Each structure stands twice: as structure tokens, then as C-alpha cells.
Amino acid sequence: MNLDFSGVLPSLPYILQGIGTTLKVVVLAALLGFALGIILSLCKISSIKVLNWIADFYTSIFRGTPLVLQLMLIYFGSPQVFGIQIEPFTAAFLSFGLNSAAYISEIIRAGILAVDKGQKEAAMALGVPYRKMMMDIILPQAMKNILPAIMNEMITLTKESAVVTIIGLNDIMRRAYIVGGQSYRFFEPIMLAGLIYYVLVMILTIVGKLVERRMRRSD
Amino acid sequence: MIKIDNLHKYFGRLEVLKGINTSIKEGEVVAIIGPSGSGKSTFLRCINLLEQPTEGSIWIKDQEITGKKTNISKVRTNVGMVFQHFHLFPHKTVLENLTYSPVKVKGMPKKEAEEKAMDLLRRVGLAEKAGEYPNRLSGGQKQRVAIARALAMDPEVMLFDEPTSALDPEMVKEVLEVMKSLAGTGMTMAIVTHEMGFAREVADRVLFLDGGQLVEDASPEEFFSMPKTVRAKEFLEKVL
Ligand SMILES: Nc1ncnc2c1ncn2[C@@H]1O[C@H](COP(=O)(O)OP(=O)(O)OP(=O)(O)O)[C@@H](O)[C@H]1O
Numbered sequence: 001m002n003l004d005f006s007g008v009l010p011s012l013p014y015i016l017q018g019i020g021t022t023l024k025v026v027v028l029a030a031l032l033g034f035a036l037g038i039i040l041s042l043c044k045i046s047s048i049k050v051l052n053w054i055a056d057f058y059t060s061i062f063r064g065t066p067l068v069l070q071l072m073l074i075y076f077g078s079p080q081v082f083g084i085q086i087e088p089f090t091a092a093f094l095s096f097g098l099n100s101a102a103y104i105s106e107i108i109r110a111g112i113l114a115v116d117k118g119q120k121e122a123a124m125a126l127g128v129p130y131r132k133m134m135m136d137i138i139l140p141q142a143m144k145n146i147l148p149a150i151m152n153e154m155i156t157l158t159k160e161s162a163v164v165t166i167i168g169l170n171d172i173m174r175r176a177y178i179v180g181g182q183s184y185r186f187f188e189p190i191m192l193a194g195l196i197y198y199v200l201v202m203i204l205t206i207v208g209k210l211v212e213r214r215m216r217r218s219d
Numbered sequence: 220m221i222k223i224d225n226l227h228k229y230f231g232r233l234e235v236l237k238g239i240n241t242s243i244k245e246g247e248v249v250a251i252i253g254p255s256g257s258g259k260s261t262f263l264r265c266i267n268l269l270e271q272p273t274e275g276s277i278w279i280k281d282q283e284i285t286g287k288k289t290n291i292s293k294v295r296t297n298v299g300m301v302f303q304h305f306h307l308f309p310h311k312t313v314l315e316n317l318t319y320s321p322v323k324v325k326g327m328p329k330k331e332a333e334e335k336a337m338d339l340l341r342r343v344g345l346a347e348k349a350g351e352y353p354n355r356l357s358g359g360q361k362q363r364v365a366i367a368r369a370l371a372m373d374p375e376v377m378l379f380d381e382p383t384s385a386l387d388p389e390m391v392k393e394v395l396e397v398m399k400s401l402a403g404t405g406m407t408m409a410i411v412t413h414e415m416g417f418a419r420e421v422a423d424r425v426l427f428l429d430g431g432q433l434v435e436d437a438s439p440e441e442f443f444s445m446p447k448t449v450r451a452k453e454f455l456e457k458v459l
């Protein structure tokens with residue numbers, strides 16, 4: 001085996017710059033996924049049947065097809081459907097956000113159903129309207145229980161974001177690949193990219209643990 | 220204060236309340252007793268519309284709450300409820316539990332709500348627990364907080380559904396004391412309870428439910444010393 005990291009060292013800053021791109025995609029996708037996920041989960045537990053159907057259908061579509069296909073559909077399909085070519089970055093966070101929403105909505109739905117039924121009754125008995133009850137009483141308690149699952153989803157999102165390479169977005173993965181192509185040595189730059197992803201995931205894990213501990217204050 | 224007219228409640232095909240007629244006067248304390256499954260909780264829950272009556276009408280003051288146009292949230296702010304299992308909000312401190320709905324539902328200024336909450340906590344003897352989370356309290360303390368939380372909305376009626384049934388025996392008394400002193404302030408109260416001694420001492424009237432029917436409606440002395448119906452006699456023999 002011949003390994004030589006000295007060759008990729010000059011390209012290190014170039015690869016590291018990809019962190020910004022990756023993080024931007026992940027954060028925006030997470031925000032979109034979370035907001036839409038909450039809305040979808042509320043649709044799923046709603047007593048209005050049509051809303052149940054729409055939310056379930058949405059989830060089944062995004063869970064039932066490959067993520068990379070959704071990404072390509074949005075990126076390469078946009079000129080045909082919307083008449084404009086959207087940016088790779090936009091396509092990336094849109095497809096990841098929409099995809100994440102499907103998974104997050106399932107997580108939140110389960111979390112809401114796990115909150116003691118008495119909480120809803122107590123809020124209702126105090127005259128708290130549905131919206132406030134959900135936002136202030138039910139969701140905060142649901143969040144506490146589902147935080148580990150949400151963290152998992154964020155970690156998946158961070159790693160899976162590497163497929164944006166395919167539409168030419170200069171994230172960590174693609175930069176490593178380019179460096180490899182220029183020097184004909186792929187192993188070292190891609191190992192390096194792997195290390196960066198690993199560190200990002202470790203940081204996310206630690207942040208998740210801290211948030212969880214903070215939320216357990218009331219126990 | 221409260222008038223209940225021909226109240227029926229079905230759960231699917233099951234008829235749980237079979238035409239109840241009664242009324243509760245202002246300041247009256249009514250104990251509701253009866254065997255398990257007789258419909259006591261359902262009856263109570265109809266009064267604040269946690270259950271929607273299937274048939275019949277309920278009036279609070281001059282308002283029919285069972286009407287189509289009722290503002291359910293308004294009705295509930297006026298009728299406090301205390302549950303067997305407290306149902307305090309675990310992610311909020313004791314003080315926040317008390318101020319949440321006055322501020323969020325009634326639009327009371329936060330400061331005013333906090334002062335009022337502290338007054339109420341003093342009344343139930345728990346002022347020093349204001350900053351604690353509910354999980355740090357004993358059952359009896361939780362239930363006293365739950366009573367204070369309901370009172371924070373300034374209700375005209377208070378409903379209690381077996382408020383001491385989930386408590387260890389040594390904590391029953393502190394909760395009953397709070398309820399007793401509340402009764403002393405002239406609050407209109409409907410209490411589902413298995414505490415016969417308490418019902419006898421504090422209630423102005425006893426409603427005995429069995430099989431979804433209001434079988435007896437009498438003063439505690441009458442009810443406990445000479446029940447009129449066989450069903451009530453049998454029930455009392457079992458519990459006393
Ligand atoms: N949400 C519901 N759906 C279906 N049936 C119900 C529901 N709530 C209560 N019931 C049924 O209605 C009947 C009366 O119930 P309820 O809880 O009012 O009785 P209870 O007198 O309060 O009994 P307990 O002393 O055990 O609390 C029972 O047979 C119960 O199974």
C-alpha cells in the first residue's frame with residue numbers, strides 16, 4: 001500500500017471550503033424539513049380526513065423513491081416544469097428539505113401521540129385553544145422525546161448531502177473528488193473528506209447530547 | 220348557577236348517561252358518588268364540554284352551553300377542572316403552570332398573573348415551590364398546584380374528578396383541606412369522590428349515580444343515614 005497525504009495537503013484548504021457549502025445545504029434543508037415536518041405531522045393527526053390523506057401521500061412519495069432521484073428530478077426537471085434552471089444549491093436544499101420533511105413528520109407524529117392524553121385535556125379544560133395547546137403544551141413535550149430521532153435524521157442528512165456532487169455543487173465530497181481527479185490519487189483526498197464528515201457528525205452528536213441534557217432539566 | 224336538563228351521552232352505541240336532570244345553586248358543594256362505570260366522570264366532563272352531550276341541555280348562569288353557537292373556550296375558562304392524575308404541564312415550572320392560561324388565554328399582563336399565582340400558591344401552602352418543576356413535587360403537592368392552576372382562571376365553578384384517588388393515604392388530607400377551605404369561600408363545586416367522610420362533612424348535597432341514571436339527590440345526612448333506594452343502600456354497604 002502506498003499512502004502519501006503530502007500530495008493532498010496543498011489542496012486541503014480547497015476541500016475544507018466545501019464545509020460551508022455542505023453546512024448551508026444541511027441547515028437550510030433541516031429548517032425547511034422541520035417546518036414542513038411539523039405542518040405535515042399536524043395534518044396526520046388532524047380529524048380532517050383529506051389532510052390525513054395528503055400528508056400520508058406526501059410521505060409515501062418521498063420515502064418510496066431514492067433521494068438522488070428526487071434531487072435530479074428537481075434540478076434537471078426545473079427548466080421543463082418551472083421554465084427556469086434553478087441553481088444547484090437551491091435544488092439541493094429543496095430536495096433534501098422536502099425529503100427530510102417526510103421523515104421528520106413521521107417522527108413528530110409519533111412524538112405527539114406519545115404525549116399523555118391528559119395534557120391535552122388539562123389544556124382544553126383551561127380554555128387553551130387548539131393552536132396554542134399544540135405549540136406551547138404538546139409539541140414541546142413531544143420534542144423532548146423525539147430529540148434523539150431528530151438528531152439521527154440530521155446526521156443522515158449531513159452524510160447524504162454528499163450526493164449533491166452529482167448536480168455539480170462544490171461540497172466537501174465533490175471537492176475531494178476533483179482533487180483526486182487532478183492528481184490521479186483518489187484515496188487520500190476521499191479519506192480526508194471522510195474524516196471531515198466524521199468530525200461534523202461527531203460535533204452534531206455532541207450538540208444533540210447537550211440539547212437533550214438541557215431539555216431534561218424538568219425531570 | 221348550573222341547570223342540567225335531560226342530559227344523555229352515548230359513546231357509539233353505549234348509553235352512558237340516561238337522561239339526567241338536576242341543578243346546582245351558586246355556592247353549593249355537590250358530591251357525586253356511585254359505582255365504577257356509572258358515568259360520574261362523563262357527567263362531570265359534560266359540564267365543561269370535554270365531552271359533547273348527545274342530547275339535552277346544560278345551562279351555566281343564563282347561557283346554554285350546549286347550544287350551537289357556544290364559545291367552548293369561554294365556557295371552559297369559567298369552569299375549572301381538577302383531574303385524578305393532576306396533569307400538570309411537566310415542562311413548565313409551578314409558577315408557569317399557574318400563569319400560562321391567564322396570560323395566553325385571557326390576555327392578563329404577565330406581572331399581574333404572577334402576583335395572582337403567588338397569592339394562590341400561598342393559599343394552597345406551596346409558595347416556596349413556585350420555581351420547581353412538577354416532577355419534583357409529591358402527589359399531594361401536585362394536586363394542590365393543579366387546584367391553584369384551575370383557580371388562576373377565576374372560574375365560577377370548579378369540577379373535581381376523584382382528586383384524591385391517585386394519592387398515597389397520607390397526602391389525601393392536605394388536598395381535602397384545600398378543597399374544604401375553597402368550599403368555605405363560597406365556590407360552586409361539583410366533586411366526584413370516594414371519600415365518603417369528606418362528602419358527608421363538606422357537601423351540601425349528594426348525587427348518587429348508578430347505571431347512567433341519577434338515582435338519588437339528597438342532603439348528606441339523608442343520603443348516608445337513610446338512603447331511599449336499594450341501589451344506594453347496597454352501594455353504601457360496600458363502601459362504608
Ligand atoms: N371515551 C369513551 N369512549 C367509550 N366509552 C367510554 C368513554 N369514556 C367512558 N366510557 C364508558 O362510559 C362508562 C362510564 O364511564 P365513566 O368514566 O363516566 O364512569 P365513572 O363513573 O367515572 O367510573 P370510575 O369510578 O371508574 O371513574 C363506562 O362504561 C366507560 O367504559
Ligand SMILES: [Mg+2]
Nearest residue numbers: 259260261380
Ligand atoms: Mg371516573
